[in-house]
Amino acid sequence: MCVTVTMRVGLVFLWSALLPLSCSGQDPFAWLHGPQGLRYGSLKADTTGGACPDECDCPPSFPVAMYCDGRGLTAMPSIPSRMKYVYLQNNAIKAVSDSALVNATNLVWLMIHYNQLTSDAIGEKAFLHLKGLERLYLQHNNLTAFPPNLPRTLRDLRINHNKIEKVTLADLEGMDNLTILYLHDNAVTDTGTSLKALKSLTLLEISGNKLTKVPEAFPEHLHQLYMESNSIDSLPEGFLGQFTQLQYVRMAHNQLTDKGIPANIFNVTGLVELDLSFNKLERIPPVSTKLQHLYLQANQIKEFTLGSFCSAVDVTNFSELLTLRLDGNQIGPQDIPTDSSLCLRLTSSIEV
Numbered sequence: 001m002c003v004t005v006t007m008r009v010g011l012v013f014l015w016s017a018l019l020p021l022s023c024s025g026q027d028p029f030a031w032l033h034g035p036q037g038l039r040y041g042s043l044k045a046d047t048t049g050g051a052c053p054d055e056c057d058c059p060p061s062f063p064v065a066m067y068c069d070g071r072g073l074t075a076m077p078s079i080p081s082r083m084k085y086v087y088l089q090n091n092a093i094k095a096v097s098d099s100a101l102v103n104a105t106n107l108v109w110l111m112i113h114y115n116q117l118t119s120d121a122i123g124e125k126a127f128l129h130l131k132g133l134e135r136l137y138l139q140h141n142n143l144t145a146f147p148p149n150l151p152r153t154l155r156d157l158r159i160n161h162n163k164i165e166k167v168t169l170a171d172l173e174g175m176d177n178l179t180i181l182y183l184h185d186n187a188v189t190d191t192g193t194s195l196k197a198l199k200s201l202t203l204l205e206i207s208g209n210k211l212t213k214v215p216e217a218f219p220e221h222l223h224q225l226y227m228e229s230n231s232i233d234s235l236p237e238g239f240l241g242q243f244t245q246l247q248y249v250r251m252a253h254n255q256l257t258d259k260g261i262p263a264n265i266f267n268v269t270g271l272v273e274l275d276l277s278f279n280k281l282e283r284i285p286p287v288s289t290k291l292q293h294l295y296l297q298a299n300q301i302k303e304f305t306l307g308s309f310c311s312a313v314d315v316t317n318f319s320e321l322l323t324l325r326l327d328g329n330q331i332g333p334q335d336i337p338t339d340s341s342l343c344l345r346l347t348s349s350i351e352v
Contacts, residue, residue, distance in 0.1 A: 049081030058304035079104040098123035117141040146171035160181040234260025284308040298328035
């Protein structure tokens with residue numbers, strides 16, 4: 001007969017419940033500490049397609065990932081064919097030979113940022129066999145050009161903080177799945193029509209380059225466009241009209257003047273945020289009543305023109321602006337029209 005005794009002390013009851021005893025006389029946890037338990041309770045290293053390199057970690061619980069980041073590597077390690085996610089960042093790797101990735105045909109992510117890669121040390125066929133690669137991080141290296149034969153399956157390419165001067169059509173043509181391109185902090189002077197080929201691109205970050213004009217063509221489905229810290233002094237006619245989903249435009253720290261901005265170029269209904277700070281504007285450009293955030297600080301604006309926000313004001317016509325920054329210009333609080341609260345009724349604060 002099995003008798004159950006109610007314990008008054010909770011800790012004692014808990015310990016007794018975990019003891020390997022049962023009313024049947026069998027140990028309900030025998031599988032944990034017996035020979036069978038050793039077989040089921042431990043994980044063995046997966047060596048499919050090759051053993052994990054000694055200098056890296058390949059967790060048995062995640063056998064398709066290889067962690068080699070921050071190991072002081074100066075050369076590419078051998079990558080087993082089973083690997084899908086390889087982390088090589090924060091090393092001193094200088095080259096990727098034609099054979100370095102030939103076995104890594106299942107790669108989905110390859111993180112090789114913060115290394116010492118140079119363009120002439122990347123083989124012509126280095127990336128040629130990666131037919132399923134979706135994410136490639138190459139930022140903070142010493143590249144002067146895009147590596148050849150990048151996989152056309154890429155969705156996220158980060159090649160910022162290098163020394164790239166030009167982007168050609170051959171670099172990006174056929175990348176129909178690319179949605180994110182980080183190209184900022186390079187030395188790009190021209191992109192030609194290469195960006196137009198990126199049919200799925202939604203985020204383009206091309207700030208901190210040497211552009212003197214807006215690139216000739218963009219993908220029409222861009223959602224975020226960042227071109228800060230260049231030397232752009234004018235915008236082409238109908239610049240924003242080519243986009244169907246653009247919501248965020250940042251062009252701070254350029255050389256824009258009133259003369260270089262066509263009339264009503266920013267008066268498009270899709271925009272949510274527009275940053276034109278640190279330029280040379282003397283007037284507030286007309287914007288859509290649907291715009292929510294406008295940054296114009298550190299320009300040369302001399303007048304607060306309410307008509308730039310509202311052409312007419314009534315119960316149904318008013319600006320939806322939430323943020324307006326005009327500080328660092330040539331106007332002060334006294335220059336804000338007394339009836340601005342009707343037009344800018346949703347604006348929480350105006351900084352002047």
